Amino acid sequence: MTQSIGFIGGGNIAEAIIGGLKKADAQFLIRASNRSNHERLQHLVDKYSITASNLEELVENSRVLIIAVKPKDVLGVVKQLKNYRLHDKLIISVAAGVPLKVFYKHLPGIAVIRAMPNTSTAVLHSMTGLARGENVTEEQAEMGGEIFSATGKIMWVPEEKINALTAISGSGPAYFYLFAESLIKAGVHLGLSEEEAEILVLETLIGAGKMIAESDKSPGKLREEVTSPNGTTYAALNVFTDDKLEFTVLKAAKACAQRAEDLEGENSD
Ligand SMILES: NC(=O)C1=CN([C@@H]2O[C@H](COP(=O)(O)OP(=O)(O)OC[C@H]3O[C@@H](n4cnc5c(N)ncnc54)[C@H](OP(=O)(O)O)[C@@H]3O)[C@@H](O)[C@H]2O)C=CC1
Numbered sequence: 083m084t085q086s087i088g089f090i091g092g093g094n095i096a097e098a099i100i101g102g103l104k105k106a107d108a109q110f111l112i113r114a115s116n117r118s119n120h121e122r123l124q125h126l127v128d129k130y131s132i133t134a135s136n137l138e139e140l141v142e143n144s145r146v147l148i149i150a151v152k153p154k155d156v157l158g159v160v161k162q163l164k165n166y167r168l169h170d171k172l173i174i175s176v177a178a179g180v181p182l183k184v185f186y187k188h189l190p191g192i193a194v195i196r197a198m199p200n201t202s203t204a205v206l207h208s209m210t211g212l213a214r215g216e217n218v219t220e221e222q223a224e225m226g227g228e229i230f231s232a233t234g235k236i237m238w239v240p241e242e243k244i245n246a247l248t249a250i251s252g253s254g255p256a257y258f259y260l261f262a263e264s265l266i267k268a269g270v271h272l273g274l275s276e277e278e279a280e281i282l283v284l285e286t287l288i289g290a291g292k293m294i295a296e297s298d299k300s301p302g303k304l305r306e307e308v309t310s311p312n313g314t315t316y317a318a319l320n321v322f323t324d325d326k327l328e329f330t331v332l333k334a335a336k337a338c339a340q341r342a343e344d345l346e347g348e349n350s351d
């Protein structure tokens with residue numbers, strides 16, 4: 083069945099989800115609205131053959147409404163949505179740091195799922211966390227699951243875990259991109275051209291990702307297989323250990339989860 087989805091907000095994550103849904107096997111009828119950036123909306127229309135709509139038309143014609151605006155803008159959108167009949171709609175909020183209780187307060191009785199996808203929805207490899215709101219029916223939960231299963235894998239979690247999940251998979255792609263950027267710089271420092279370093283790093287990252295996906299070995303086992311005793315990898319990994327990479331990663335993940343919690347404090351009215 084063709085599912086009608088309306089995106090409120092047409093920025094980075096909306097584009098990643100729309101791009102993925104357009105590549106997926108299932109049929110989706112997609113509308114999008116944003117605040118004021120007409121060029122941006124036109125880009126989405128031209129690239130993905132979706133329909134640009136105002137909020138009224140979008141709500142009327144979409145069974146699922148995906149709120150994809152910055153956390154600070156969610157309340158404004160929710161207050162606008164109060165003007166519409168939403169009883170047969172499923173709202174999915176992808177905003178970090180906006181708790182379900184905000185929706186319960188302003189849109190009582192309405193079905194809301196909190197989702198935390200990542201930008202790899204664009205290539206159908208997102209890892210999306212989903213927290214089910216109290217008014218969501220079985221059918222609506224399935225519908226929400228199907229949308230994000232079309233663009234990768236999903237994990238249902240209780241809302242209390244969504245900030246931890248954000249710190250791992252929601253923000254996670256950026257950690258790997260940063261590591262790739264650092265390794266490219268290191269390659270240049272060692273005498274490779276930027277182009278050479280980029281090809282070497284990106285292919286290595288893609289290869290390591292495929293090994294993790296396709297072999298039945300853990301990351302730890304795969305690491306051991308690269309590391310000869312007292313060899314070259316061993317020399318490099320010792321530096322990561324001495325410089326406490328594990329501790330740095332933990333500190334970063336904690337900072338991310340804490341920022342999500344702080345946002346919840348700022349966006350709870
Ligand atoms: N980027 C990511 O990797 C992820 C982001 N998220 C969450 O998704 C949300 C959006 O992030 P992102 O896409 O990066 O942000 P962007 O800044 O790229 O996009 C925000 C969009 O919201 C629109 N907007 C703002 N106010 C309104 C409004 N009142 N009505 C309609 N549209 C509005 C903006 O329109 P205009 O340009 O016209 O102002 C813009 O299109 C955030 O809450 C974030 O936490 C979740 C997972 C991953």
Ligand SMILES: O=C(O)[C@@H]1CCC=N1
Binds near residue numbers: 178248252253
């Ligand atoms: O950085 C952010 O706040 C958003 C949420 C998860 C990924 N990006």
